[in-house]
Amino acid sequence: MLQFCEWLAATPGSIALHESLYMYPLVESAHVLTLCLFVGMSVLLDLRLLGLALRPVPLTDITRRLMPWMIAGFVVMVVTGLLLFYAIPVRSYQNVFFRLKVIFLILAGLNAWTFHRTVYRQVDQWDRDARPPGRARAAGAASLVLWACIIIAGRMIAYNWFDCDIPQSPFITWAAGCTPRAS
Amino acid sequence: MDLVAFAEWCSTTRIALAISESTWAFAVIESVHLLGLAALGGTVLVVDLRLLELGLTRHPVRVLAREVWKWQTLALAVMLATGVLLFLSEATKCYYSTPFWVKMGALLVSLAFLFTVKRRVVFAEQAPGRGVAALVAVVSLALWFTVGAGGRWIGFSG
Numbered sequence: 001m002l003q004f005c006e007w008l009a010a011t012p013g014s015i016a017l018h019e020s021l022y023m024y025p026l027v028e029s030a031h032v033l034t035l036c037l038f039v040g041m042s043v044l045l046d047l048r049l050l051g052l053a054l055r056p057v058p059l060t061d062i063t064r065r066l067m068p069w070m071i072a073g074f075v076v077m078v079v080t081g082l083l084l085f086y087a088i089p090v091r092s093y094q095n096v097f098f099r100l101k102v103i104f105l106i107l108a109g110l111n112a113w114t115f116h117r118t119v120y121r122q123v124d125q126w127d128r129d130a131r132p133p134g135r136a137r138a139a140g141a142a143s144l145v146l147w148a149c150i151i152i153a154g155r156m157i158a159y160n161w162f163d164c165d166i167p168q169s170p171f172i173t174w175a176a177g178c179t180p181r182a183s
Numbered sequence: 184m185d186l187v188a189f190a191e192w193c194s195t196t197r198i199a200l201a202i203s204e205s206t207w208a209f210a211v212i213e214s215v216h217l218l219g220l221a222a223l224g225g226t227v228l229v230v231d232l233r234l235l236e237l238g239l240t241r242h243p244v245r246v247l248a249r250e251v252w253k254w255q256t257l258a259l260a261v262m263l264a265t266g267v268l269l270f271l272s273e274a275t276k277c278y279y280s281t282p283f284w285v286k287m288g289a290l291l292v293s294l295a296f297l298f299t300v301k302r303r304v305v306f307a308e309q310a311p312g313r314g315v316a317a318l319v320a321v322v323s324l325a326l327w328f329t330v331g332a333g334g335r336w337i338g339f340s341g
Binding site for chain 2 (some may be wrong): 025028029030033035036037039040041042043044047053054055056057061062065066069147148151154155156158159161
């Protein structure tokens with residue numbers, strides 16, 4: 001994986017993006033501002049699942065009518081996120097916060113998948129409930145916490161506290177996957 | 184006292200020094216600022232999209248606005264509180280940053296627009312006409328976008 005990142009870092013596109021004066025900040029701004037679209041709307045969906053906001057609105061209204069916007073936001077976040085990784089592959093790969101973010105993203109995906117495979121199947125029975133069933137509320141709460149963790153971890157990637165090029169504790173060296181070669 | 188002196192005074196307050204001397208404080212406050220951004224953005228978008236007859240169109244603007252208002256206010260409060268702390272810790276840098284002034288100008292106009300025009304339009308008993316609704320939504324989106332983009336650009340400008 002590290003070898004792949006090193007190969008990626010040597011591609012002309014990666015170097016161009018990394019060194020560009022405007023493209024990198026523009027891609028990063030798009031990544032951050034799309035938070036409003038994707039995470040902002042999923043926060044409202046989660047609050048609805050918890051019975052804390054938009055109570056008069058049936059849940060399927062939110063999922064059906066807001067989903068196209070959320071998907072659009074998600075696509076922009078993924079594309080810009082991949083570009084940001086493409087610009088700085090090795091450092092990102094060996095960054096503990098990046099690794100944490102990927103773990104939280106996987107957990108958020110699993111949470112959404114489980115929700116859709118279980119309690120959402122019987123949504124007809126609780127669509128209009130001001131307070132959805134326990135499993136739906138749990139999924140909403142888990143999603144809120146996970147997305148908060150994803151945002152915090154994402155923001156922290158910018159800091160070099162645990163980078164491999166400065167001396168680290170054995171735990172961080174292991175967690176960040178630092179190698180003697182990369183230091 | 185002029186503004187430079189005020190900015191310099193801000194960056195010497197105890198709280199500003201505590202933030203700038205700490206390794207984690209700025210990053211943590213900045214992260215919470217971003218959490219507020221996501222929540223604020225979601226609540227603003229849902230109402231503005233509805234004004235543009237997109238999204239949750241089956242429900243009156245008034246109902247949606249009422250349902251998200253509390254969360255929007257909470258998100259704004261979080262953003263303002265963390266924003267003030269971020270400003271204090273680098274007040275002098277902000278004073279010399281053009282994006283900072285663009286952001287503050289747009290923020291003042293956004294808040295004034297939200298709490299006067301937009302509030303009156305979305306909470307009116309009578310649903311707003313199409314043209315008025317669309318105009319309010321476009322102005323609101325443009326203003327908040329300027330605030331957000333300006334904010335992000337503070338970090339890029341030296």
